[in-house]
Amino acid sequence: MINEIIRNIIRFILLVLVQVLIIKNIELGRFINPFLYVLFIIVLPFETPKWLLLTSAFLLGISIDMFYDTAGMHAAATVFMAYIRPGVLKLFSPRDGYEFGTQPTIQYLGIPWFLSYAGILISLHHLVLFYIEVFRFSEFFSTFFRVIVSSIFTILLVVVTQYLFNRKAEQ
């Protein structure tokens, strides 16, 4: 249990660093802004208390905001994502529930399950984030296009990172 908490704290720090030191500096084009850090919320254990879920999401978002100079925007989007996570987990739960001790990762539940689960969370996160950033409806469709393209890139990054992490865990 303690081990699990420490692992998540390390993952938190690593993801924030990767996001603000590497991904932030990658120019992938005007419309593409992948946000890998949301992986932290996606792979939190099933048993995580709900208040801890929201609080850690807030802390994660605020940490990103500090580096992006976007006070509150990432925090708002990440907290929203954390809020809908239990509902999405319930929606995709197997008939007899999630096994104890497992985590919402490709390793335990397979790629189709993970893609639909992470896909919904990431798309909603990006939707909230980009619309808060733009803050008007006059650019509705161009913003929507950015949401879709960026979500696809974030999902790709998340899946790739999952494979890298899992291989390390197995070793």
Next chain:
Amino acid sequence: MRNLVIFIWKHNFFFLFLIIETICMYLVVQNNYYQRAKFINSSNAVSASVLQTSAAIEEYFYLKSENENLAKENAELRSQLLASQFVSSNKYDSIYKPALRQKYIYTEAKVVNNSTSRRNNFLTLNKGTSNGIKENMAVITSTGVVGQVQEVSENFCTVMSLLHSKTTISAKIKKDGSYGPLIWNGEGFDYATLNDIPTHVKLAAGDSIVTSPYSLTFPENIMIGTVESFQREAGKYFYTVKVKLSTDFKKLTHVYVVTNIFRDEQNALEEKTIKENKD
């Protein structure tokens, strides 16, 4: 109360979410200029329209003083116009700019009495010797010529309106500069007659008539009116032009009294010349 606490506790996840999201949105609006400006704008849209309506109503109460101020300001501006300056051609600076001196001074005045229906019409203005008004000064308004100062008291002056049997204003056709005397034959408060325009001048209805440069009283190019119609009198080589006056003499409220600083000097010189040539 107890039920409320139970309700909140039961839905603690939702309420915690609400609180944190509120904090986030507060941070967004507080720290990001763009969002803050947007918030202020949209909330202002309501108050701005209310304020605008109230100001539009309030404006009517200040129209009177506002008009007076504008007239005063216009007078000052007209004094600064190039047409109000006297060009002394023997003084040039290094870039051949003529040295300018003030020639006309405009004083704003209010019409306190006015007549248009008599054969000899007069106006009374609320400016007199205490304001520097003297006899024979020109009186104009923003739409055109009004008349000439006749009598001055300490605080008032009477103006011989253009609508007067003794009025003679040196006027010219603006487009080619041919000039003649403008008189008023009593044909109504909105028409006057311009005589002695040579027949070679190609006139057309609507041509502008302005004051000529040969007047001692009026500055050049002050609007008088437009050509209504013209005809050649039998046995003469001049046109008689019916002029539609540009000034509405029925609606005069604010006028300008024009002081020609060089009037006395020019007048004395001309009179001396005439006198000498008599002998």
